[in-house]
Amino acid sequence: MSTKAADVVVIGAGIVGAACAWEFAREGMSVTLIDSGAPGGGATAAGMGHVAVMDDSEPQFALTRYSQQLWREIVDELPDDCEYETCGTLWIAADDEELAEVRRKQQAYTRRGIDAEVLDAAALARAEPNLRSGLAGALRVPGDLVVFPPCVARWLIAGATECGAQVRLGTAAVEISDRGVRLADDSLLPAGAIINATGHGAERLTPGLSLQPRKGHLAITDRYPGFIHHELIELGYLKSAAAVGTDSAAMNVQPRITGQMLIGSSRQTGQESTDVDMAILGRMLRRAMEYLPALARVSTIRTWTGFRAATADKLPLIGRCSSGQRSSQGRLYLATGHEGLGITMAPGTARLLVDAVMGRESAIPPEPYLPARLEKGDSA
Amino acid sequence: MARNEHYDVLIVGGGPAGIAAACCAARAGRRVAIVDDNPAQGGQIWRGMTEEWTAATQSPLAASWLRRLREAKVEVLAGTQIVARPRDGVLLAETDADACLLAYDKLILAAGARERFLPFPGWTLPGVTGAGGLQSLVKSGLPIAGRRVAVAGSGPVLLAVADCLRDHGAEICLIAEQAPWPRLVRFGCGLIGSPGKLLQGAGYKWRLKTVRYRTGCWPVAAEGDGKLSSVTFHAGSKTRTVACDYLACGFGFVPSLELPTLLDCRLDGGAVWIDDWQETSVQGIYAAGETTGVGGVDLALIEGQIAGYAAIDCQDHAARLFRARERGRRFVGALDRAFALREELKSLATAETPVCRCEDVSRQQLEAYGSWREAKLQTRCGMGPCQGRVCGTAAEFLFDWQRESIRPPIFPADVGTLAEIRPLGKQPGK
Ligand SMILES: Cc1cc2nc3c(=O)[nH]c(=O)nc-3n(C[C@H](O)[C@H](O)[C@H](O)COP(=O)(O)OP(=O)(O)OC[C@H]3O[C@@H](n4cnc5c(N)ncnc54)[C@H](O)[C@@H]3O)c2cc1C
Ligand SMILES: Cc1cc2nc3c(=O)[nH]c(=O)nc-3n(C[C@H](O)[C@H](O)[C@H](O)COP(=O)(O)OP(=O)(O)OC[C@H]3O[C@@H](n4cnc5c(N)ncnc54)[C@H](O)[C@@H]3O)c2cc1C
Numbered sequence: 001m002s003t004k005a006a007d008v009v010v011i012g013a014g015i016v017g018a019a020c021a022w023e024f025a026r027e028g029m030s031v032t033l034i035d036s037g038a039p040g041g042g043a044t045a046a047g048m049g050h051v052a053v054m055d056d057s058e059p060q061f062a063l064t065r066y067s068q069q070l071w072r073e074i075v076d077e078l079p080d081d082c083e084y085e086t087c088g089t090l091w092i093a094a095d096d097e098e099l100a101e102v103r104r105k106q107q108a109y110t111r112r113g114i115d116a117e118v119l120d121a122a123a124l125a126r127a128e129p130n131l132r133s134g135l136a137g138a139l140r141v142p143g144d145l146v147v148f149p150p151c152v153a154r155w156l157i158a159g160a161t162e163c164g165a166q167v168r169l170g171t172a173a174v175e176i177s178d179r180g181v182r183l184a185d186d187s188l189l190p191a192g193a194i195i196n197a198t199g200h201g202a203e204r205l206t207p208g209l210s211l212q213p214r215k216g217h218l219a220i221t222d223r224y225p226g227f228i229h230h231e232l233i234e235l236g237y238l239k240s241a242a243a244v245g246t247d248s249a250a251m252n253v254q255p256r257i258t259g260q261m262l263i264g265s266s267r268q269t270g271q272e273s274t275d276v277d278m279a280i281l282g283r284m285l286r287r288a289m290e291y292l293p294a295l296a297r298v299s300t301i302r303t304w305t306g307f308r309a310a311t312a313d314k315l316p317l318i319g320r321c322s323s324g325q326r327s328s329q330g331r332l333y334l335a336t337g338h339e340g341l342g343i344t345m346a347p348g349t350a351r352l353l354v355d356a357v358m359g360r361e362s363a364i365p366p367e368p369y370l371p372a373r374l375e376k377g378d379s380a
Numbered sequence: 381m382a383r384n385e386h387y388d389v390l391i392v393g394g395g396p397a398g399i400a401a402a403c404c405a406a407r408a409g410r411r412v413a414i415v416d417d418n419p420a421q422g423g424q425i426w427r428g429m430t431e432e433w434t435a436a437t438q439s440p441l442a443a444s445w446l447r448r449l450r451e452a453k454v455e456v457l458a459g460t461q462i463v464a465r466p467r468d469g470v471l472l473a474e475t476d477a478d479a480c481l482l483a484y485d486k487l488i489l490a491a492g493a494r495e496r497f498l499p500f501p502g503w504t505l506p507g508v509t510g511a512g513g514l515q516s517l518v519k520s521g522l523p524i525a526g527r528r529v530a531v532a533g534s535g536p537v538l539l540a541v542a543d544c545l546r547d548h549g550a551e552i553c554l555i556a557e558q559a560p561w562p563r564l565v566r567f568g569c570g571l572i573g574s575p576g577k578l579l580q581g582a583g584y585k586w587r588l589k590t591v592r593y594r595t596g597c598w599p600v601a602a603e604g605d606g607k608l609s610s611v612t613f614h615a616g617s618k619t620r621t622v623a624c625d626y627l628a629c630g631f632g633f634v635p636s637l638e639l640p641t642l643l644d645c646r647l648d649g650g651a652v653w654i655d656d657w658q659e660t661s662v663q664g665i666y667a668a669g670e671t672t673g674v675g676g677v678d679l680a681l682i683e684g685q686i687a688g689y690a691a692i693d694c695q696d697h698a699a700r701l702f703r704a705r706e707r708g709r710r711f712v713g714a715l716d717r718a719f720a721l722r723e724e725l726k727s728l729a730t731a732e733t734p735v736c737r738c739e740d741v742s743r744q745q746l747e748a749y750g751s752w753r754e755a756k757l758q759t760r761c762g763m764g765p766c767q768g769r770v771c772g773t774a775a776e777f778l779f780d781w782q783r784e785s786i787r788p789p790i791f792p793a794d795v796g797t798l799a800e801i802r803p804l805g806k807q808p809g810k
Contacts, residue, residue, distance in 0.1 A: 150757040151758060224808055278467065289799055297795075300798055
């Protein structure tokens with residue numbers, strides 16, 4: 001095989017690595033994409049595929065909104081198996097206190113140009129008749145969409161290949177050094193720039209990132225078209241997603257274009273096994289049934305788990321990596337740490353990296369996501 | 381909350397292996413139960429048989445075991461399907477009405493095998509069924525009298541199925557066995573060591589003597605407009621078309637490994653690994669019958685008894701059956717060699733033939749990928765309600781693909797069951 005240096009070697013063919021390979025290849029750069037397994041077979045095969053604008057912090061909002069705009073540019077080209085649909089999100093308020101928060105969110109969204117409306121109890125009941133009665137209302141964000149991530153990853157990779165990218169599957173990267181990326185078969189891929197997009201396992205190649213794997217459970221049902229119409233998420237999900245160190249389960253139920261429902265979601269830290277944990281699964285399903293009682297007799301056909309890569313400040317690591325600088329001479333870039341938003345943020349992440357490598361200005365300020373912010377914190 | 385029960389010995393599967401195990405374990409006041417997902421007991425072969433009926437017909441063996449089962453005071457939880465393991469020593473089960481948690485000290489897995497179905501053009505037409513599948517349908521009331529049935533695939537089970545269907549009035553137009561005649565002759569000579577089998581085989585042959593039995597013959601296409609009207613078979617160097625209303629088709633059996641896999645039992649060569657006492661690699665969990673390798677009813681009965689005795693520490697009783705088990709296993713080895721599937725069957729499915737019926741995925745779509753997992757993620761193959769029970773088994777044979785890990789529920793189960801709360805409620809419309 002040729003040892004001519006590629007402009008960019010992307011390690012990891014999940015949704016993030018696939019998006020990076022596609023963007024770099026479209027810029028006319030020579031790209032090699034490698035993955036130890038099947039494309040989109042990691043967290044990308046486990047995630048719900050909800051592409052949502054989120055406002056936990058200003059940078060989170062900026063990157064999710066930017067990314068959702070980029071998603072909109074490609075969705076019409078996606079083949080059917082990518083299961084794209086704009087179902088919108090309902091953030092459900094159980095009581096008046098949560099409804100007050102819904103009102104605050106509504107203003108924050110509209111102020112920044114995102115469509116959002118408040119549904120009162122009656123409007124919510126009309127919109128989603130299978131929700132239990134007695135809920136206070138909801139925030140409706142109509143522009144949020146869903147996709148089937150592994151097929152999108154495949155489609156992005158095919159696009160990259162059309163622009164000349166090379167893809168090597170089935171061989172792991174074992175080391176990133178000043179000479180390039182060394183693979184498990186001992187071959188060496190020299191590279192101008194190296195992107196570590198290996199998800200929650202990124203520390204195996206780049207130690208010292210302090211990523212915390214957070215395990216999640218999901219269940220998929222048989223087909224019940226029309227059972228729900230929006231992705232339904234309890235407002236408390238935001239607390240559950242933000243809480244660090246405790247196990248949590250919040251109601252998050254998504255309608256698929258197939259008529260199936262995806263039921264989530266849980267968060268657990270300190271777990272390594274990929275096995276389904278029946279205790280937390282049961283808790284998660286009971287929570288979903290508290291909101292949607294008729295789920296009790298809905299048939300579940302499979303459950304599974306996946307890991308989200310969490311960082312200390314709940315923002316991803318995107319940009320040049322300084323801790324690996326010595327051995328890789330400043331050519332190493334990171335694209336990981338997206339926690340529960342990697343599907344959403346993949347297109348924005350790829351653009352930020354292309355800009356960084358090419359020395360261009362980005363559409364949104366890149367600083368909040370630069371890996372250096374957490375490294376500094378460590379040494380201080 | 382879900383109902384709770386505790387058993388000294390719990391047996392999953394109410395076929396011959398499970399019945400034999402239960403009869404042997406139900407001694408000295410032990411609480412023993414059999415769980416079976418079918419509403420009628422008996423497993424595949426004795427399904428729905430009653431003691432009186434079997435005694436009056438040619439099934440004295442079934443009659444005697446069903447009587448022993450009644451006398452042993454074993455609880456039979458029919459229509460109860462094991463779906464998950466919430467924690468060690470407890471299984472979660474679902475019935476039509478509720479969910480229940482079944483705790484055990486010892487567990488015996490006797491969940492049998494299922495038929496291997498291989499895709500060929502037209503296999504999804506109404507009228508094309510599994511061989512055992514059609515037998516079950518007929519036993520539970522499907523009218524078959526006067527209908528023309530072709531039985532195809534491989535193994536002695538084809539004779540059993542044909543015999544049963546004929547008993548119910550079907551007109552058997554052909555039995556197509558894929559194995560070549562010379563292999564069967566060699567096998568027939570080897571049978572002298574197993575007199576019981578020989579008689580059984582001869583009995584079927586006698587009753588089926590007017591039926592055409594062709595070896596080296598297999599279906600290449602099923603035809604019909606909306607439903608089956610004829611089947612084209614490969615026979616010798618020619619093809620021939622046979623008009624029929626049903627094609628009952630089965631290419632041997634594969635052990636049901638979902639539950640043992642979920643329980644972390646070690647597998648060996650496509651079956652559950654067991655020691656001399658039928659104990660699996662997990663202490664306190666035993667396996668008997670087809671889960672340990674497809675061996676037929678005689679071997680299932682012997683293994684069931686050994687497992688039942690061993691589970692209650694009656695090793696001396698169990699050890700007395702070792703020689704009979706050895707004979708049974710030799711027979712199975714010969715059977716496997718005689719009825720091994722031929723390579724030609726791998727090319728029955730054309731590019732457009734659906735392999736996964738739940739998600740409508742063709743052979744050609746699958747061939748673009750290098751592994752079961754990749755194909756599944758990209759095409760949804762195996763993601764439907766049957767979770768790859770049919771297409772995964774076929775893909776294993778067609779492409780040598782290994783299937784991925786087992787996840788709960790091992791059968792589709794209600795959200796309320798997995799949540800371990802299941803008040804009665806209406807099923808929402810699909
Ligand atoms: C339960 C759950 C629900 C989720 N729901 C959503 C959602 O609704 N919306 C959303 O936006 N996000 C969601 N997420 C998060 C999302 O799934 C992830 O953030 C995203 O998939 C991360 O993609 P990735 O490409 O970074 O990682 P991965 O998909 O894990 O890809 C990493 C790839 O790197 C490869 N790899 C690893 N090590 C090596 C090596 N040494 N050499 C070569 N290759 C290697 C792996 O094989 C893998 O293919 C969810 C996550 C979970 C767990
Ligand atoms: C479709 C089919 C048809 C057959 N027809 C014949 C025939 O006509 N003649 C013949 O000699 N041999 C036949 N055999 C072979 C014969 O049944 C076996 O050789 C013998 O019955 C093996 O007994 P077993 O107890 O291991 O399995 P089985 O008799 O298959 O019994 C297993 C039982 O366990 C139940 N079960 C499985 N999983 C679960 C679960 N998770 N929860 C609850 N219950 C569960 C099943 O519904 C089944 O009733 C047939 C086999 C099959 C699969």
